[in-house]
Amino acid sequence: MNAYYENRGFRAHAGQKSFPQAQIGDRSISFICAIVAIFTCSVAVKIEKAVLCTALFFAFFGVVGGMDSGSLSMFWGLVLCGTISLIELGTFKSLVKKNS
Helix, strand or coil, rough: HHHHHHHCCCCCCCCECCCCCCHHHHHHHHHHHHHHHCCHHHHHHHHHHHHHHHHHHHHHHHHHHHHHHCCCCHHHHHHHHHHHHHHHHHHHHHCCCCCC
């Protein structure tokens, strides 16, 4: 009968089960997985895309203002505005799903 308790993970005292101790690495990996699950759910992704588009909208007009005030050259202003526009285009296209 003792072989049953020893093979099943029970201690010598009947009715007390010994559980394996969780290591610090196990807890940290579980914490990281929980954070990733929070940020990758579908609602969070839509909110993140909306916040990104809003920030890029203000950045676009900030770059235009920098070009107008002369603190940013015309070339780098056009490069930055083009990059911002392409990122926004890609983000907006991913927000809209086609019904095909």
